[in-house]
Amino acid sequence: MGFMAVIGFAVARLRNLFAVVMLTGIFSLTAAVLYVLLDAVDVAFTEAAVGAGISTVLMLGTLALTSSEERVESTGGSRWALVLVVVTGAILVYGTFDMPAFGDPTAAIHHHVAPYYLEKSGQEIGLPNVVTSVLASYRGYDTLGEVFVIFTAAIGVLLIIGRPQFGRRRSHRMLVGELHESMRTNVILRVVSKLLIPVILLFALYVQWHGDFGPGGGFQAGVIFASGFILYALIFDIDTARTMIPARVTRIFLCLGVLLYTGVGIAGFFMGGNFLNYSVLAATPVSGQHLGILLVEFGVGLTVAAAMISIFFTFARQEH
């Protein structure tokens, strides 16, 4: 964790935005390692795929479209900012004296719904991965909301910077132009990524369908799947990647995922249960839960993958 703090300071001091973005990638990877140490394997999975992969690529894309050097300034304003930050930090540290010690099993957080999930989910849902059970079943509403947020964000990106492309002759210039040229001619990169991409996609599917038993699920699978495509687009050719999954297809999948999730919820109505109650979907409650979670996770995976791919391509399509 100390390492993370050091990287944080470096980010604050550095003026070269390219280095800053690279450091945030390392920062995310360190965070992922930390999550594994703290037993949060599902979270680590997501952080590694998102933080070290996709968000770095997106940041680089923005840098290529804007400027990669921060203007050096000499204003006195930052001293007040520092004072403010130190004061706020001191107040927060004062607040921690009432916090339970690290790893304390008697802390308040472990005494309400969490023991219920841990004890009952084995019988009620029948899945070993409690995180998946809670995510898709007990707190299905929350997850539906999150999926809608991702959906909305993807639509927002498409609206904000996707529009100038409409009706005009498509620009074939790549945002990571120079990077792209050297990468395209690099034999090692080409061969290795050719070998890796099918494995990445397969792994994404494994994570998707095995999320009930091991760490994994729709969110992680969607991100990994998208990163496979993004890798291809970066190393080889963005237009080939685009013809493989045209904009229309990603948009349809984007909606399809959300619709599938909501549809499973509404199907619960017709089978005589509540919204997002999977127990009524099949003959026995447990198999109903299995079916419901599988479908819902698939919906999440579809939306996340489609959102990430379309966001990436929207950035990549911009004219320099």
Place this chain on the structure above:
Amino acid sequence: MEFLGLINYWIVIVLMMTGFYIVIAHDNLVKKIVGLNIFQVSVFVFYITMAKVEGGTAPILAEGITTYSNPLPHVLILTAIVVGVATTALGLALVVRIRDAYGTIEDDELENQEGES
């Protein structure tokens, strides 16, 4: 010993304040988004720290294990990370758009332009 139990929280606070400082003290919009990301990660670490139970293991049910970490914060943070990247993308898109419209991504230059026009 009592203080050792709180050191995780303190590092979280240091990270959070670093992010906060970047957001308020820097004019560059991309840097501001990076700052927000650091702030966000500090909150994630905070949740996951709270979920940890001494001697516990990852919350995947298996035979012979009785202590698990708290799964609920894991669920919240797992979705928050993916939502976080989606909103970051939205922010970056806005930055690109601002650059298109004003030719700069420095906050104070933007303000100056607004004053002139």
